[in-house]
Structures are given as C-alpha cells and as structure tokens.
Amino acid sequence: MRALRLPRSARSRFTAVLASAAFLLPTATAQAAQSAPAAPARHCVVVLDQLRPGESASRVLSRDCATGTEAPAPTGRAAAATLLMTWYADIDYGGDSTQIRGSYGGCNAEGYGFAYVGDAWNDRISSFKTFNSCDTVSGYDHANYGLDVYYCGRCGSGGTFSEPYVGNNANDRISSWWISRS
Structure with a gap:
C-alpha cells in the first residue's frame, strides 16, 4: 500500500x-x-449469630441491602440485634457501607468472627467504626483469618472506635474480621 x-x-x-x-x-x-453522576452507594445490614463451642466463624442470620444515601432501617432480626461494626468502602466513612450486628448483644471476650466478608466486600474496606464494647479488632488479608494486616487492641474508649483509614498495609486488602472485647 x-x-x-x-x-x-x-x-x-x-x-x-x-x-x-x-x-x-x-x-x-x-x-x-x-x-x-456518581453511582448511588449500596448499604447493607448483616446480623451475626453468637459463636457456638468449636466454631471459628459467626453464622450469618440475615443480610439486607439497599441502594441510596444510607443503610436500610433494620427490620426483623436486625432491629433487635446490637450494632457492632460498620465497614466503609472509602476513607473517612464514605461510599458503600455494611453494618454488622450481633444477635446476642455487644462484644464479649469470645467476640464475633466474620470468616469472609463476601465477594462484594473482598479487598474493598478502607475505614470502619466499632460500637458496643467491640474494642479489639483484627483485619485479615485472606478469608478464614489468614495473614493479619490490621490490628487494634483496646482501641477507643467506652466501647466505640472510629478508624477513618485502615492504613496503607490494610487498605483494600481485608477479607475477614475478628472483633471482641478485651
């Protein structure tokens, strides 16, 4: 040519x-x-069961999600469950979020284990808040608590703690959580 x-x-x-x-x-x-226009944020509420002897992960009792400006109002089991933690996709508590609620009250020494955050949250968490005596937090790079990338022992006061940024080591890497009371 x-x-x-x-x-x-x-x-x-x-x-x-x-x-x-x-x-x-x-x-x-x-x-x-x-x-x-930015896509509307997705907000979820997840209710966990208390750990039973021999269990390493809390069973998910319910999950409800909505798209909009805030989390859906808790109904059914979620309405009676205690708020433990909220995850956020962006730093400074922005973007998508998920409330984690406990069916047996706030955190105790055994705590609540979230062995896998789910495909929608895997490697997306950038900030979080804890409530109701959840003052020990561990975030893991892999499902089933593999490779600790975030840890805060006795964090916060009065059983609440806010982490506006999980840090470079843990940002967008968390796949499982463990929260408890020290």
Missing part, C-alpha cells in the same frame, strides 16, 4: 488540526467524567 503524500502547506494544516484535537480530547473526556 502506498502512503498518501500531502503538499507541505496541507501537511502543516493537517498537523495543526491533529495537535488541536489531541489537546482537546483529554479535556472533553475529563469534562464528561466530571458531569457523569
């Missing part, structure tokens, strides 16, 4: 048009991205 050869005056005008287009293209793309 033979290349098209333009006269010198046409080549310089053609080059100028290409340069202008290349300059404008990233700006147009950035403007389109800025004007696109």
Whole structure:
C-alpha cells in the first residue's frame, strides 16, 4: 500500500488540526467524567449469630441491602440485634457501607468472627467504626483469618472506635474480621 503524500502547506494544516484535537480530547473526556453522576452507594445490614463451642466463624442470620444515601432501617432480626461494626468502602466513612450486628448483644471476650466478608466486600474496606464494647479488632488479608494486616487492641474508649483509614498495609486488602472485647 502506498502512503498518501500531502503538499507541505496541507501537511502543516493537517498537523495543526491533529495537535488541536489531541489537546482537546483529554479535556472533553475529563469534562464528561466530571458531569457523569456518581453511582448511588449500596448499604447493607448483616446480623451475626453468637459463636457456638468449636466454631471459628459467626453464622450469618440475615443480610439486607439497599441502594441510596444510607443503610436500610433494620427490620426483623436486625432491629433487635446490637450494632457492632460498620465497614466503609472509602476513607473517612464514605461510599458503600455494611453494618454488622450481633444477635446476642455487644462484644464479649469470645467476640464475633466474620470468616469472609463476601465477594462484594473482598479487598474493598478502607475505614470502619466499632460500637458496643467491640474494642479489639483484627483485619485479615485472606478469608478464614489468614495473614493479619490490621490490628487494634483496646482501641477507643467506652466501647466505640472510629478508624477513618485502615492504613496503607490494610487498605483494600481485608477479607475477614475478628472483633471482641478485651
């Protein structure tokens, strides 16, 4: 195939048009991205059962999710369960969230184990809050409590603790949690 050869005056005008287009293209793309509305956040409420002898993970009794500005109002089991922890997808408690509730009250020495955060949360957690005596928190890189990447023992006061950023070592790596009372 033979290349098209333009006269010198046409080549310089053609080059100028290409340069202008290349300059404008990233700006147009950035403007389109800025004007696109953000997807609404997804918020969930999960109720865990208390640990039974010999168990290493709390059973999930219920899970309810909604899309919008806040978590769905707890109903059924969730309404009677105690708020233990809330995970957030973004730093400073932003984006998607999941409330973890305990069916047998706040944290005690045995605590609650979440052996796998689920596919929707795996490697997405960036911040969290704890409540109701949950003052010891361990976050793990793998399901079933493999490779400790986050630990806070006796964190917070009065049984509540807020972590606006889990740190570079744990950010978007947590796959399982263990929370208890020291």
